[in-house]
Amino acid sequence: MKRRDFLKSSALASGVFLIPSFLKPFEAMASNELSGFKNLVIIQLSGGNDGLNTIVPYGNDVYYQKRKTIAIKQPDLIKLNDLQALNPNLAALKELYDQGWMSIINSVGYPNPDRSHFRSMDIWQTASASDQFLTTGWIGRYLDANCAVNKNPYTAVEVDDTLSLALKGSKMKGIAVQNPGKLYSNTREPFFKELVNEHNDNLNEDNLGYLYKTMIETYSSADYIQQTSKTYQTKAEYPQTGFANQLKSVAKFINSGLKTRVYYVSLSGFDTHTTQINQQGRQLKVYGEGVAAFIKDLKQTGRLDDTLVMTFSEFGRRVEQNASDGTDHGTANNVMLFGGKLNKQGIYNNAPDLTQLDNGDLKYEIDFRNIYATLLDKWLNVNNSTVLNSGFRAMDFV
Amino acid sequence: MNSLAKIKHLYARAGFGLNVDKLAQYQKLSVKHAVDELFKSSDFSQPLSLLTANQTYQMADRADKTDTLTRKMFLQEQRQQEKDLNLAWLNQMSSTEAVLREKMVLFWHNHFACRTQNPWYAQQLNNIQRDNALGNFKTLLLQVSQSPAMLQFLNNQQNRKGHPNENFARELMELFTIGRGNYTEQDIKESARAFTGWGFNNNGEFVMRAGQHDEGSKTFMGQSGNFKGEDIIDILLQKKQTAVFICTKLYRYLVNDTPDKTHVNAMADLLYNGNYELSPVLKYIFTADWFYAPANVGNLIKSPIDLIVGLNRQFYITYNNPEVMMQFERALGQVLFYPPNVAGWPGGKNWIDSSSLMYRLKIPSTVLNNGIIDFHGKADPEDEALLAGMPNRKQVKTQAQSTADWDKFLAGIPKGATKEQVAEVLLSPEVNSNLKSVIVQSGSIKSMVVELVSTPEYQLC
Numbered sequence: 125m126k127r128r129d130f131l132k133s134s135a136l137a138s139g140v141f142l143i144p145s146f147l148k149p150f151e152a153m154a155s156n157e158l159s160g161f162k163n164l165v166i167i168q169l170s171g172g173n174d175g176l177n178t179i180v181p182y183g184n185d186v187y188y189q190k191r192k193t194i195a196i197k198q199p200d201l202i203k204l205n206d207l208q209a210l211n212p213n214l215a216a217l218k219e220l221y222d223q224g225w226m227s228i229i230n231s232v233g234y235p236n237p238d239r240s241h242f243r244s245m246d247i248w249q250t251a252s253a254s255d256q257f258l259t260t261g262w263i264g265r266y267l268d269a270n271c272a273v274n275k276n277p278y279t280a281v282e283v284d285d286t287l288s289l290a291l292k293g294s295k296m297k298g299i300a301v302q303n304p305g306k307l308y309s310n311t312r313e314p315f316f317k318e319l320v321n322e323h324n325d326n327l328n329e330d331n332l333g334y335l336y337k338t339m340i341e342t343y344s345s346a347d348y349i350q351q352t353s354k355t356y357q358t359k360a361e362y363p364q365t366g367f368a369n370q371l372k373s374v375a376k377f378i379n380s381g382l383k384t385r386v387y388y389v390s391l392s393g394f395d396t397h398t399t400q401i402n403q404q405g406r407q408l409k410v411y412g413e414g415v416a417a418f419i420k421d422l423k424q425t426g427r428l429d430d431t432l433v434m435t436f437s438e439f440g441r442r443v444e445q446n447a448s449d450g451t452d453h454g455t456a457n458n459v460m461l462f463g464g465k466l467n468k469q470g471i472y473n474n475a476p477d478l479t480q481l482d483n484g485d486l487k488y489e490i491d492f493r494n495i496y497a498t499l500l501d502k503w504l505n506v507n508n509s510t511v512l513n514s515g516f517r518a519m520d521f522v
Numbered sequence: 523m524n525s526l527a528k529i530k531h532l533y534a535r536a537g538f539g540l541n542v543d544k545l546a547q548y549q550k551l552s553v554k555h556a557v558d559e560l561f562k563s564s565d566f567s568q569p570l571s572l573l574t575a576n577q578t579y580q581m582a583d584r585a586d587k588t589d590t591l592t593r594k595m596f597l598q599e600q601r602q603q604e605k606d607l608n609l610a611w612l613n614q615m616s617s618t619e620a621v622l623r624e625k626m627v628l629f630w631h632n633h634f635a636c637r638t639q640n641p642w643y644a645q646q647l648n649n650i651q652r653d654n655a656l657g658n659f660k661t662l663l664l665q666v667s668q669s670p671a672m673l674q675f676l677n678n679q680q681n682r683k684g685h686p687n688e689n690f691a692r693e694l695m696e697l698f699t700i701g702r703g704n705y706t707e708q709d710i711k712e713s714a715r716a717f718t719g720w721g722f723n724n725n726g727e728f729v730m731r732a733g734q735h736d737e738g739s740k741t742f743m744g745q746s747g748n749f750k751g752e753d754i755i756d757i758l759l760q761k762k763q764t765a766v767f768i769c770t771k772l773y774r775y776l777v778n779d780t781p782d783k784t785h786v787n788a789m790a791d792l793l794y795n796g797n798y799e800l801s802p803v804l805k806y807i808f809t810a811d812w813f814y815a816p817a818n819v820g821n822l823i824k825s826p827i828d829l830i831v832g833l834n835r836q837f838y839i840t841y842n843n844p845e846v847m848m849q850f851e852r853a854l855g856q857v858l859f860y861p862p863n864v865a866g867w868p869g870g871k872n873w874i875d876s877s878s879l880m881y882r883l884k885i886p887s888t889v890l891n892n893g894i895i896d897f898h899g900k901a902d903p904e905d906e907a908l909l910a911g912m913p914n915r916k917q918v919k920t921q922a923q924s925t926a927d928w929d930k931f932l933a934g935i936p937k938g939a940t941k942e943q944v945a946e947v948l949l950s951p952e953v954n955s956n957l958k959s960v961i962v963q964s965g966s967i968k969s970m971v972v973e974l975v976s977t978p979e980y981q982l983c
Contacts, residue, residue, distance in 0.1 A: 171906030241903035242637070246863050255692065257865035259872060277876055285897045286853055287875045289862065300877040306896075310880055315973055322956045331779070331823050332951055334871055335879065335978035342876040395906030398593060403910045438903065448593065 171394030183207035216416035233456035233488025264293030360421035428464035537621030543934025820951035826854035838927035852899025
């Protein structure tokens with residue numbers, strides 16, 4: 125392809141594969157290295173998932189009193205113990221629960237909760253206090269803290285077309301990869317290739333140098349991700365949903381031996397102010413079936429013990445339903461964990477207290493930063509205080 | 523640096539870049555004259571006038587909120603107005619002669635970062651920021667503080683005698699005036715009491731609800747009295763640190779990511795001693811020798827809006843479907859009226875990550891070639907309610923449906939100008955040897971332009 129074709133190409137055409145001389149060839153981990161390479165998968169449910177209709181506190185009468193039209197009736201529920209049960213749309217998760225691959229942490233939140241989506245999401249992604257504004261995300265600061273060992277953007281991968289604040293540090297940032305092949309061909313645009321090749325040494329530390337550095341890192345990361353994962357054939361069956369596809373990509377990356385520590389995936393559509401039962405049910409089904417396929421895939425390939433999945437949403441919803449068969453923004457919520465090496469399987473702590481409320485909302489019992497601290501200290505092996513600024517005590521779920 | 527190069531730098535920072543057809547005109551102009559002209563063309567403030575009434579309130583008042591369909595329509599209508607407002611402003615930035623004013627509106631839009639679900643309030647705040655963009659900071663601050671958008675956003679509507687809400691007082695000090703580390707928690711508590719009763723009515727007008735105002739004595743930054751909100755603002759402006767704080771931000775916006783203490787202090791003296799008049803400070807910057815020093819040229823990363831608007835202006839772009847510009851905003855991480863939080867967009871290197879950089883390199887050629895857009899960018903968290911009601915959302919590839927006026931662009935190039943001279947207008951950093959080879963190898967001006975706008979250098983201003 126000649127460079128002048130750049131002018132004509134509308135979409136980014138896939139270029140010819142050439143490894144520039146300055147880029148070392150990468151190799152996937154050998155199978156003996158693979159085992160023991162721990163990775164964390166974060167699933168973000170955007171919009172404020174109603175935790176009380178997800179893990180249903182059916183054993184508490186208050187639930188049925190406060191939710192006259194949207195409470196899920198007992199016979200439909202999938203009971204976990206005599207207090208809490210799974211939403212029927214999460215049926216696929218029951219098997220994981222029974223295998224001891226699932227753990228549910230109730231009443232997770234933070235002091236002085238904010239009920240606006242964007243602010244609360246900001247707080248969860250940056251791990252800030254509610255009156256503090258941080259410009260870096262907690263995974264990004266993990267990358268910063270760890271950059272002597274893991275220098276590459278692909279240490280944290282978001283399966284999406286743009287990168288969330290959570291994965292942006294001040295020195296290092298993760299990389300967004302919706303589709304490795306597409307990212308690869310985007311970066312192999314002949315004109316870009318030429319620019320990269322011309323800037324292979326002595327980059328200044330100014331903004332221009334930073335832009336070229338990012339471009340070169342993207343170029344080589346795209347190559348690494350594509351070359352490492354392209355030959356891997358997924359054997360497991362996944363549902364035909366966008367979300368399941370994203371998890372399928374994550375599994376492919378894990379199974380093919382990508383040296384990635386953190387994966388980030390989001391599922392939208394949980395802001396259910398009206399006709400919640402159908403809307404939330406639909407999204408929970410997508411979530412549950414996707415996660416079940418993913419976990420079983422990793423079990424099959426022997427990587428489940430090295431994988432920990434954490435699901436969160438920016439807030440839960442009010443205990444009492446509204447007049448439109450929906451729920452409004454609330455506070456504390458449950459966090460779901462999956463993995464082959466959970467310390468405390470099943471339900472981690474007490475079911476949420478539906479009577480001692482803060483202005484109609486659940487009171488939090490566990491600060492989400494204690495969960496992050498645990499993931500950092502015990503799973504990613506960095507001291508959480510370098511990431512979370514003030515030290516948070518680690519919990520014992522792993 | 524010759525005066526044309528200086529004027530190019532001036533327009534890169536004080537506006538959205540220089541157009542090629544201005545080359546001939548500016549070749550003969552001194553920097554001083556160019557600065558005068560810049561201010562003159564921004565004399566007039568043209569407000570955004572998309573919305574003429576507080577329709578959100580009227581709709582909300584009428585709508586039966588328990589009815590799902592009505593609620594959905596209401597949300598969609600509101601969302602459409604937000605989009606229209608976003609595009610109206612983009613359009614104004616892309617077409618106005620008053621570039622300095624719009625560039626400063628964008629600065630205040632970020633300094634007084636605010637979100638509101640009411641598009642009428644958003645437009646009102648934007649127009650306050652426009653009217654006062656080059657005026658007096660105190661007037662601006664007071665009007666912003668009394669705007670429904672900000673009163674609502676920072677919960678001052680709930681700030682009542684006996685039940686103070688400290689949100690506004692805290693951000694006023696931390697982000698709007700004096701900066702962190704220059705006030706105490708006690709100052710926040712006391713000043714919150716002074717703002718009790720500040721609110722707005724359904725016509726979008728500021729009201730002082732006297733019955734809710736705390737008339738007691740407050741002690742704020744060492745002074746005691748029965749302070750009202752205005753008094754707190756006065757006391758904050760009496761602190762030199764406020765002028766330093768504002769000038770540091772201005773310096774980072776207009777000059778360099780890394781503030782130079784001497785330059786910032788000189789600016790702060792001018793702002794403080796000039797009763798917070800903004801234009802003299804801006805004029806001082808644009809005529810200072812250091813503004814044109816090599817270390818301060820071509821080294822700022824354009825904000826996504828700078829990039830989109832600059833492209834629109836330089837190539838006279840028209841969009842059949844202007845909403846694609848919002849797709850660009852989302853993919854690049856700056857949606858107007860949707861700042862990430864009250865601290866605004868952090869800017870600088872924070873704009874850049876692997877994917878945003880690839881989009882930045884690709885979007886200009888896509889726009890110039892009416893190419894395919896195959897990305898969405900994330901939905902804002904506030905859009906989740908709408909998304910929840912849409913079961914089947916698909917990724918679609920869309921054509922940019924954009925047209926560059928190449929004839930106009932090419933006709934604007936002065937007779938006898940070399941390709942390298944054209945390149946120098948488009949790029950702020952020095953044209954280095956790599957770029958020179960791009961220029962030499964390119965077959966035509968048009969193909970050279972498409973390549974140059976696809977370089978990392980084009981990301982800088």
